[in-house]
Amino acid sequence: MSESKQLAKGLAFISPWLVGFLLFxxxxxxxxxxxxxxxxxxxxxxxxxxxxxxxxxxxxxxFWKSLWNTFVYAAMAIxxxxxxxxxxxxxxxxxxxxxGIYRTIIFLPSLVPIVASSMLWLWLFNxxxxxxxxxxxxxxxxxxxxxxxxRWAMPSLVLMSFWGVGYTVTIYLAGLQDVPRELxxxxxxxxxxxxxxxxxxxxxxxxxxxxxxxxxAIIGTLQxxxxxxIMTEGGPAxxxxxxxxxxxxxxxxxxxxxxxxxxxxxxxxLILSLTAVAFWSSRRWVHYQGK
Amino acid sequence: xxxxxxxxxxxxxxxxxxxxxFGPRAGAKAPAGRVRVQYWEKWTGNEGSQMQEVVRxxxxxxxxxxxxxxxxLSMSQIDRKTLVAxxxxxxxxxxxMWDAQTAxxxxxxxxxxxxxxAREKGITRDYYKHAYxxxxxxxxxxxxxxxxxxxxxxxxxxxxxxxxxxxxxxAGFDPDVPPKTMQELDKRAEVLDTWVExxxxxxxxxxxxxxxxxxxxxxxxxxxWGAEFFDGKTQKLNLTDPQCxxxxxxxxxYSKRLGKVAMTxxxxxxxxxxxxxxxxxxxxxxxxxxxxxxxxYIEDLRPSMNRWRVPEEKQARERNxxxxxxxxxxxxxxxxxxxxxxxxxxxxxxxxxxxTITVRFDEGGRVSGKRMELLPAKERRKYTQWGVAPFxxxxxxxxxxxxxxxxxxxxxxxxKLKKEAFxxxxxxxxxxxxxxxxxxxxxxSPLAQVxxxxxxxxxxxxIEVFDTLAASxxxxxxxxxxxxxxxxxxxxxxxxxxxxxxxxAAEALAEVDGRMQGRWARxxxxxxxxxxxxxxxxxxxxxxxxGAGRGAGEMAGTGAAR
Numbered sequence: 052m053s054e055s056k057q058l059a060k061g062l063a064f065i066s067p068w069l070v071g072f073l074l075f076x077x078x079x080x081x082x083x084x085x086x087x088x089x090x091x092x093x094x095x096x097x098x099x100x101x102x103x104x105x106x107x108x109x110x111x112x113x114f115w116k117s118l119w120n121t122f123v124y125a126a127m128a129i130x131x132x133x134x135x136x137x138x139x140x141x142x143x144x145x146x147x148x149x150x151g152i153y154r155t156i157i158f159l160p161s162l163v164p165i166v167a168s169s170m171l172w173l174w175l176f177n178x179x180x181x182x183x184x185x186x187x188x189x190x191x192x193x194x195x196x197x198x199x200x201x202r203w204a205m206p207s208l209v210l211m212s213f214w215g216v217g218y219t220v221t222i223y224l225a226g227l228q229d230v231p232r233e234l235x236x237x238x239x240x241x242x243x244x245x246x247x248x249x250x251x252x253x254x255x256x257x258x259x260x261x262x263x264x265x266x267x268a269i270i271g272t273l274q275x276x277x278x279x280x281i282m283t284e285g286g287p288a289x290x291x292x293x294x295x296x297x298x299x300x301x302x303x304x305x306x307x308x309x310x311x312x313x314x315x316x317x318x319x320x321l322i323l324s325l326t327a328v329a330f331w332s333s334r335r336w337v338h339y340q341g342k
Numbered sequence: 343x344x345x346x347x348x349x350x351x352x353x354x355x356x357x358x359x360x361x362x363x364f365g366p367r368a369g370a371k372a373p374a375g376r377v378r379v380q381y382w383e384k385w386t387g388n389e390g391s392q393m394q395e396v397v398r399x400x401x402x403x404x405x406x407x408x409x410x411x412x413x414x415l416s417m418s419q420i421d422r423k424t425l426v427a428x429x430x431x432x433x434x435x436x437x438x439m440w441d442a443q444t445a446x447x448x449x450x451x452x453x454x455x456x457x458x459x460a461r462e463k464g465i466t467r468d469y470y471k472h473a474y475x476x477x478x479x480x481x482x483x484x485x486x487x488x489x490x491x492x493x494x495x496x497x498x499x500x501x502x503x504x505x506x507x508x509x510x511x512x513a514g515f516d517p518d519v520p521p522k523t524m525q526e527l528d529k530r531a532e533v534l535d536t537w538v539e540x541x542x543x544x545x546x547x548x549x550x551x552x553x554x555x556x557x558x559x560x561x562x563x564x565x566x567w568g569a570e571f572f573d574g575k576t577q578k579l580n581l582t583d584p585q586c587x588x589x590x591x592x593x594x595x596y597s598k599r600l601g602k603v604a605m606t607x608x609x610x611x612x613x614x615x616x617x618x619x620x621x622x623x624x625x626x627x628x629x630x631x632x633x634x635x636x637x638x639y640i641e642d643l644r645p646s647m648n649r650w651r652v653p654e655e656k657q658a659r660e661r662n663x664x665x666x667x668x669x670x671x672x673x674x675x676x677x678x679x680x681x682x683x684x685x686x687x688x689x690x691x692x693x694x695x696x697x698t699i700t701v702r703f704d705e706g707g708r709v710s711g712k713r714m715e716l717l718p719a720k721e722r723r724k725y726t727q728w729g730v731a732p733f734x735x736x737x738x739x740x741x742x743x744x745x746x747x748x749x750x751x752x753x754x755x756x757x758k759l760k761k762e763a764f765x766x767x768x769x770x771x772x773x774x775x776x777x778x779x780x781x782x783x784x785x786x787s788p789l790a791q792v793x794x795x796x797x798x799x800x801x802x803x804x805i806e807v808f809d810t811l812a813a814s815x816x817x818x819x820x821x822x823x824x825x826x827x828x829x830x831x832x833x834x835x836x837x838x839x840x841x842x843x844x845x846x847a848a849e850a851l852a853e854v855d856g857r858m859q860g861r862w863a864r865x866x867x868x869x870x871x872x873x874x875x876x877x878x879x880x881x882x883x884x885x886x887x888x889g890a891g892r893g894a895g896e897m898a899g900t901g902a903a904r
Contacts, residue, residue: 090868093428094425094755095874179612180613191541200610201844300831303421303425305828
């Protein structure tokens with residue numbers, strides 16, 4: 052078969068994906084860049100306004116507030132979730148009876164639909180009837196209004212985000228099982244204790260997996276939307292308004308598609324920048340086997 | 343192996359073909375010779391099936407006669423889906439939206455004007471209670487007609503008030519008469535607050551009133567202060583009007599009195615509105631703002647509040663009504679209901695508290711029919727543990743001030759069946775149809791004329807209070823302002839900042855004013871640039887030197903809107 056025929060055949064095979072990508076991803080992305088330079092409500096034709104949407108963004112106090120909230124959330128949720136999931140993965144990697152059951156229990160919450168788990172957590176966080184405050188009351192601590200107190204609403208959402216670490220735990224678990232046993236044996240011969248082995252063997256050997264999870268967490272947390280939208284609707288007093296929620300409100304509640312497109316592009320650039328920083332820093336702390 | 347693959351593929355193909363041929367369809371098929379009008383609506387559950395009943399009635403009567411078949415499609419996020427479908431050129435013919443969306447969608451030219459068609463059907467402003475009609479118009483044109491409306495009133499718990507009757511009297515109030523002024527309301531609320539001590543800390547057990555529960559009407563609070571955030575006539579946003587500031591400061595006065603933490607913690611313990619843990623149903627709040635639907639929620643979630651002090655024997659009759667069967671003897675009926683109390687009309691009547699049971703007997707003394715009817719609304723009031731009165735205003739002489747809201751039926755731009763769609767909308771607006779729907783949804787009527795049957799047999803015993811409020815000249819709706827959803831979202835945050843004592847009402851509202859005046863001015867400029875004549879006329883009406891783009895300081899001295 053000639054090369055051109057092979058190419059045509061190859062293209063034909065990937066054409067369903069290619070057409071879908073061009074129509075439903077690439078074209079909307081390009082159009083959204085154009086719309087970000089327009090006043091656009093979906094119904095009326097877009098009206099070109101130059102960089103007005105971007106200059107308005109720079110002066111928009113709610114945008115800055117939502118951006119700050121997003122970063123605060125990311126700063127708490129990313130390291131927190133990484134520590135929790137890595138810790139759980141290490142525990143689940145131990146050879147103990149009922150290992151499979153524990154692994155299933157940890158993974159199960161990831162399968163619960165977001166709306167269902169949000170409703171469940173709304174009850175858990177209820178100041179009067181919720182389980183958390185009931186437990187705190189038993190030990191003589193007066194629990195806060197988790198989702199209604201400006202100081203507690205954000206930490207509450209971070210706490211809830213740990214509920215869905217099952218997928219990350221699975222990836223860490225796979226990474227842990229890939230660490231060569233002889234390295235632990237060598238470290239033990241060299242006199243390394245438990246923490247020494249974790250610090251000098253486990254973490255370096257797991258660093259590519261940690262790096263992957265870090266990138267996914269950056270992308271995920273900077274786009275956090277569904278849980279706060281259901282649980283707090285951005286309140287109280289914008290304490291949990293995140294950038295994606297503000298984008299959504301502008302697009303679908305206020306019918307400002309142009310402004311929402313500008314927000315989306317700023318968000319994309321932020322995610323790209325942070326991901327680039329993570330890649331740049333990875334040269335110092337990510338170790339690949341065989342390199 | 344090859345044979346196995348062939349069987350699997352053939353099986354899959356057959357399943358697919360079967361699903362295509364016999365699987366579920368998107369909706370009912372229109373009978374031959376009738377055009378199909380697509381009606382998208384937000385209601386599901388009971389409200390959805392009640393509206394479907396109206397659709398069915400239409401299809402069997404007017405629809406049959408005029409060759410129209412309405413297909414009801416229930417969906418979430420109706421506004422967003424209608425917007426996208428309209429943009430794509432395939433809108434529904436009728437969309438059931440929320441009140442604030444009338445001006446929002448009309449302002450961007452997404453709705454069809456209905457004036458001419460309404461005139462042809464004799465539907466005019468005077469056919470309606472004026473507040474509803476005015477809110478269905480944008481810039482002088484009609485863009486929707488009401489499906490079901492509401493008005494907001496003070497709801498109070500008689501049992502809590504009775505428990506504090508002596509203290510109320512000591513404070514100079516008649517516990518049997520609802521408060522008439524805002525000042526009186528606040529003082530009564532203070533008397534009704536109940537605190538408990540536990541471990542050296544004071545907790546709120548019951549509160550007289552919380553301005554933030556429910557928090558749905560925060561942006562309407564200025565109505566009770568004789569002001570409005572938006573003046574439809576001049577097209578100006580009056581966000582820093584002193585009366586608007588006073589209304590928001592009122593929420594902060596409760597935080598200061600009860601303590602911000604006590605107030606937010608107390609609210610944090612409430613269950614959802616649509617749950618038995620609703621604080622009003624739980625007796626945690628003595629007075630609150632609510633709409634006429636509350637009667638339905640009480641009946642569903644805490645029916646005992648609708649049967650206050652009804653003797654158990656009579657309540658048992660109501661519960662046991664379903665056990666009566668045709669053919670039973672008088673003795674068997676009395677085993678179920680007790681002794682019949684009186685003969686009247688067409689049978690023997692039993693008193694079942696808020697209802698009466700009538701059983702007809704044939705010549706042989708056996709049951710030939712039965713029915714159970716609600717007592718007339720006013721007679722039912724003595725059995726409700728709750729009462730309703732106009733929410734008192736803060737301005738002397740401002741009688742029956744109220745927020746009135748509604749669901750609205752619109753025809754999105756681009757509908758190919760405008761006339762047919764309007765036939766259905768006009769049908770819903772017939773007095774008998776509207777009253778049926780409003781009784782099913784437990785709402786007041788938006789129409790000027792209200793029948794005796796509606797007033798007497800409505801499931802809400804206080805429906806006349808709601809009706810009076812809706813007809814009041816001081817009833818106000820969401821403003822006819824295309825950017826109102828955005829302004830309202832900002833005002834809600836301002837209210838939160840105020841009652842959380844993060845900012846004073848003046849500061850919080852000035853912040854919103856600084857953002858929204860410019861946004862409103864720019865919106866109008868861009869619509870004019872698009873050649874949107876409606877918007878150009880609206881801008882003209884506002885006149886030169888309007889409030890657009892003005893700073894908060896300049897607006898601070900503006901008087902009340904009215």
